[in-house]
Amino acid sequence: MADILRVEGLSFRYPDSPKSAVSDFELSIPEGEIVVLAGPSGCGKSTLLRAVNGLIPHMYGGEYSGDVLVAGSSVKSSNMRDLAQTVGFLFQNPENQIFMFSVERDVAFGLENLGVPREEMRARVDEALRLLRIGDLAQRAPHELSDGQKQRVALAGVLAMRPKLVILDEPTSLLDPKTASELVALVAKLRGELGTTFVVVEHRLDLLVEVADRLVVMDGGRKVLEGTPMDVLFDNEAEAHGVAIPAVAKVQRLLAEREAGKAAAAKLLTPSALALAVEGRLT
């Protein structure tokens, strides 16, 4: 399948900054994947995302080299309006993207800006509300909602634009564990129903490893590891780059240290895999 995102030798340095925030970055993402981007604070994750949604170089000055292609078009030579129809972006704090009088109008906001005809707007807003299971909130004022509900409203507004690629920058950071795991389940559902590609910056890897196809680890502006979550998280370097290893993988390591035979052979990442191993079905 065609790559929805290609990052080709991207380097970017903010003005007045002594070093590049992103250096010599290469990445190819086929359509329909769920990709998690991890790495220590300040390693350049948000900067990379800005180079995908076009804020870099369109809104930020700085030294830019290399290229980013979204659905085959170069971000630096696309305009923001066209890009916004291919790339949806969910900010870390949903307060930054909800502001209107009702949930429904909020979700319609991007479509109104594009001048989408009324009928179609209605259909797309209803679909987004349904997908996020917030139809019952349609007439509510966004500022009265919980953080988890606001996050859904903001995501509904993004999805109503029907972007091929959705970027989420630390989407669970304001959410309690239950709402966070609901959001992760929702990402998997949307990928299944709409074929949307997701790039998610996330620290709660224990949640994301259940649904991610690929894990990319950055450090110091560079890509240091890339592969399936299994391959990356069982690479001894991952922890050295500040990646939080899921609890189940740690349990497996302890087992392996104690009993070098059977347990060491099994790679376990998720609670369900651990349960199977305990039942003796995986070793």
Ligand SMILES: Nc1ncnc2c1ncn2[C@@H]1O[C@H](COP(=O)(O)OP(=O)(O)O)[C@@H](O)[C@H]1O
């Ligand atoms: N608007 C900005 N102006 C100047 N420097 C910035 C700006 N945003 C981020 N940086 C710097 O770029 C580097 C990468 O930051 P960022 O992409 O926000 O990392 P992360 O999202 O991984 O925490 C850091 O050194 C940070 O201080």
Ligand SMILES: [Mg+2]
């Ligand atoms: Mg960031």
